[in-house]
Amino acid sequence: MIGIHLKKFASMLRKLGLKRKMILGTGTLFVGICLVCVMLMQKIYVKEIQRTNARYTMEFTNQSVQKLDQQFQELDRTAYTVAYSNWAQGLLRRENGIGYGYYESMYFLQTAAQMNQGIPMVIYGKNGICLPSSVYELPLTDRFDVAAQSFGMELMAGKRIIQYGNRAPFLRQELESPWIFVYYPVLDYANFKYIGCLIYGIEPYKLNFASEKTFTERLITVHDSQGQVIYTSDQHVLDQGEELPIQSSIDGKSYFVASQMDENTGWTITTALLSGSKENLSTSFLWLLVGIGALGLFAFFAALGFSCYLTKPIVACTNAIKRIRDNDFDIHIPNSYQDEIGELIDGINDMTYSIKILLKRNEAVCKLSSAIRFEMLCQQINPHFLYNTLDIINGLILNGQKDEAVRVCEMLGLMFRYNLNGEEDSTLEQEIDHTKQYLEIIQYKIQGLNTDLVCDESIRKLKIARFVLQPLVENSIKHGFAQKRGECLVSVCAQDEGDRISICVMDNGAGMLPQTVDELENMKWAVQKGIPPERNQTTAGERRRRIGLRNIYERLFVKYGRSLEFRIETRQGFGTRIMIDIPKERG
Incomplete structure (x- = not known):
């Protein structure tokens, strides 16, 4: 039963006209492929985007932590290079303060600060030395007693201390905004005894917490080891979460949130990426696009093969018409088609043959017509010019210029003799002479x-x-x-x-x-x-x-x-x- 219906359907397709065949075949093929692609996209795309953004959230968090760690490693490297340099060790060992070379030492310290984005630093010595990289950025006290501080024992034991806030024990007054203060102990490298400390004063915006990779709709919050917020990318403060990304709603938008601690500073960086972001698609999604592209190519070549059956004879007919337009009628298009295309090819072949016959007849008529027009032209020129010339001769005779009148008559006779020549062509020399004869006559008038x-x-x-x-x-x-x-x-x-x-x-x-x-x-x-x-x-x-x-x-x-x-x-x-x-x- 199904086979009978298929045969009827195939017979109906064969009876369709050219235009309907093209529309039905190409349209059905592309609509089917589009439906398959849409169904695959609907099932795969959403899951792939979610997995991709979760992975990028972890990647973004990890890169932000690495960025922070690299910056503190640079600070550590500069601090220890300065603290254990010969000139710093010599200054901190003196019993009578800094003495000679104060400004040279400050200039050296200022140069070292510029190596770290201009972050100011100050050296306090146990011997009472206070050597800042700049006297303008922070309101420093002249002396700083480390032993009197709560963290003094840890610092003197060789541990780095990080504080955050508006106040610090070495400042004369409270700052307008919170700063990050990093304390480094300076030990005498001869006996490893505490002889002073080096302190950084860092404004939070000078630390780059974002990764170098660009992500849209990302949020960052940094907490110190006590849970105090050090930095946030906007007004949203993210709570410390788990290391694995979780989905969370912020202002009605869905984000992936992940946290990670920096072992160097003890700080926790929490990042959030918009879960609907479409940047940086994963490899699986790219493979999906490749698959869709392959289906599209298959559809293209299938449609191309189908259209060749229809367009190849049409192109041949178009080329034949172009040749006919250029007056080339030696054309015969091979015809193996039995539908409307075959009728079109037969019509063009018959039309070309008929035009060739008509052209041969028209050529003979044109030759005859050209000869008749040429003779009519000669007759048209002679009476008009004869009237003008006779008028010139009459004027010359009335003026008593008989020789000139005779000369005009001679030129007129030569011109009529030239006109009576039955040939259609003449040499260029004869045309020049004929023109000279005319000009010689007309010069009597003008x-x-x-x-x-x-x-x-x-x-x-x-x-x-x-x-x-x-x-x-x-x-x-x-x-x-x-x-x-x-x-x-x-x-x-x-x-x-x-x-x-x-x-x-x-x-x-x-x-x-x-x-x-x-x-x-x-x-x-x-x-x-x-x-x-x-x-x-x-x-x-x-x-x-x-x-x-x-x-x-x-x-x-x-x-x-x-x-x-x-x-x-x-x-x-x-x-x-x-x-x-x-x-x-x-x-």
Whole structure:
């Protein structure tokens, strides 16, 4: 019975569409893994955090005790080094006090104090000597009778004594806050008899009770051997507890509390760590994360294998579409799929084949259309230019300049002969000559027109598209110098640039408006996309300029395609420069 239901379920999955297969398969896989991970985390994480924080509480307490012990070992080392130095022994053996060298001895003692974070010290001798490291930090008495103190016998017997409080027997007055006082006996190393004592006065904040390891939400309290609180990290005073961590509530928060005694000082350090802290996870918890990561990797590779079945053909279709966009239609995608993906691949293959057929037909139509447009352009140029030239000839005849009128007629005849040539291409030299003939005619109309035509000898015989230079020059004169007053200059420069030809037509006319430049750039884009010209031009003059430039650019683009570079640079009041860069074509 179960097998039948499984077969029905499998059949239903196969009938699902591509999108539903992807969503159902990937979603089920990841949801299952997430549920397993959450269940494991819920059972393991809390226990692991509790064990980790208990262990860190013990570690923190132990490190704090070690830190305190190290500091007192440094104090002991400095105290015994000073007390049993030759100069200290010599001072304490004198019967008449310190005498000569008092300030030198104080300076030496001050240097020794600076070695221990500037903790002040004082030496009292049985012979009445009082030698402090500084006379400003503590209100010292001149003499200190150790034998009269309750701890005198222990100190004189060679035992170190530690006191805590506002008062001390060697102070003249009570201090504002409690200090820690450490007494060291000084014995004569010749006969081991008591000859004085060395005393430290320590403010509690100068002792570092915290470990170097950083823990958040930690509390510290230090008790001396009598249970008196010496130091607490904040307003909470922790009671002395057991060495093993126990849970305790402080201000509504759960802490692990542990205590440990420092054998060197007899003090007890009690620390508390927040039981919910997540810092420094234990090795077991890290292994849990590794396990979850392994499950995640398994899920990733499983999902990757499942998605490859779906995404591999989609990627192939995407790449094919990119090639089609780049005009590459020699494409056939292998198809082994029988679902929607298979239909998609078949559709792309059929579409590519149909486009190839249409392109071949369109190529033939474009060639015919290009020839027709070229012939129409020739017919468009001739009547307009003929009218202007006849007007010039008429003016010359009326002015009695018959020779000049004859010269204009000769130039006009040469230009018409060039126009009647049925070829679509001509050499660069022929284009230059044709432009010179036009300029010679137009100079009779525009007085003071200066021209400059330069062409490298190496490219004069190379072929380019016909009717490029003369229409550009005519466009510069017609639109650049219409309102020009003063010197007018038109220059044409053709240069050899290796495997390309660079042509520049420049004038110092009125320039173009930014709006006109934008429209010309849009015109170039429209020609590249095969979009017909717009009819809603602003003025007749601007419309003629754009039509003329469109005719030139369209013929160049049909001939040279994407290898054509056609740039327009202009500045109002200064002129216009049109730069054309085309590949070489040998004649």
